[in-house]
Amino acid sequence: MSRMPDAVVPPPVEGVILDDIDARPGSTASLLRTFIGLYLRRLDDWISAADLVRIAGFLGIPAATARTGVTRLKQKGLLLAEREGGIGYRLNPAAIPMLERGDRRIFEVRQMALGDPWCLLSFSIPETRRDLRHQLRRRLQWIGCGMVSPALWICPGYLQDEVKEILTELHAREWATLFRTQTPEVAGPLADAVSGWWDLTALRAEHELFQESIAPLPDDAPGPFAAYVRLIDAWRVLPYRDPGLPAALLPADWPGHRSFAAHARLSAQLAGPAWDFVRTAIADRASARPDDGAALSAD
Missing domain, CATH: 1.20.58 (Methane Monooxygenase Hydroxylase; Chain G, domain 1)
Structure with a gap:
């Protein structure tokens, strides 16, 4: 039977912009986040409030629901309200590394081969920092790591840099040790062990x-x-x-x-x-509108 991380999920660590792993695909929050991840950097990191709500409409999201979804993305730290010739939203610069990491995962599919290196992560976090322990396990599971035991996790070697980024972002590096190994030695077939480390x-x-x-x-x-x-x-x-x-x-x-x-x-x-x-819709809107402020408040 595969083991899963602790069920208790604490609030995000202060100052860390987390991937929104709770947003259900197809939901308003998820669709807006996907649009922003795909296009906002290509739109010079800024979009008018009216355009964002209008674009959401093409995804079947009503205007009022879209405004609520945008508010959530601001609370998550993905967007910053900012005027640039009108009311709008700028991509938070602190979120760019997260989005770039997402680009690599989404558009550069990686497949491990037998004989490729594995990365092992062992950590011992003080009992006084149980919140950090929960956050670390949750983030490791999110990037595809398997759990050998609650304090020993495994992943393909090419994910090692992402593991290091998580440790750095959570300020947990001092309690962790990383190892590289070619083939873990287990009592039975490695495939059976893998089916226990991953669900x-x-x-x-x-x-x-x-x-x-x-x-x-x-x-x-x-x-x-x-x-x-x-x-x-x-x-x-x-x-x-x-x-x-x-x-x-x-x-x-x-x-x-x-x-x-x-x-x-x-x-x-x-x-x-x-x-x-997207490029045409926003360009057409920009040439037609006198002022975004008349259409929508940026909260």
């Missing part, structure tokens, strides 16, 4: 849910923009949850290969037209 049943279900959710795309979406944002929104969690374990250590009918192929095929089809839509 493969839950991961399989996530792949199957992703495939089910994108089956109607792009035919049921009102244009390539909505189809692409919904594709990435449904996909963006999977490259974190699934660390890319060696195929030889996974069940023969593992659905991950189908998920990766479907994402690549639809991305190639939709990404260009979706960006053309």
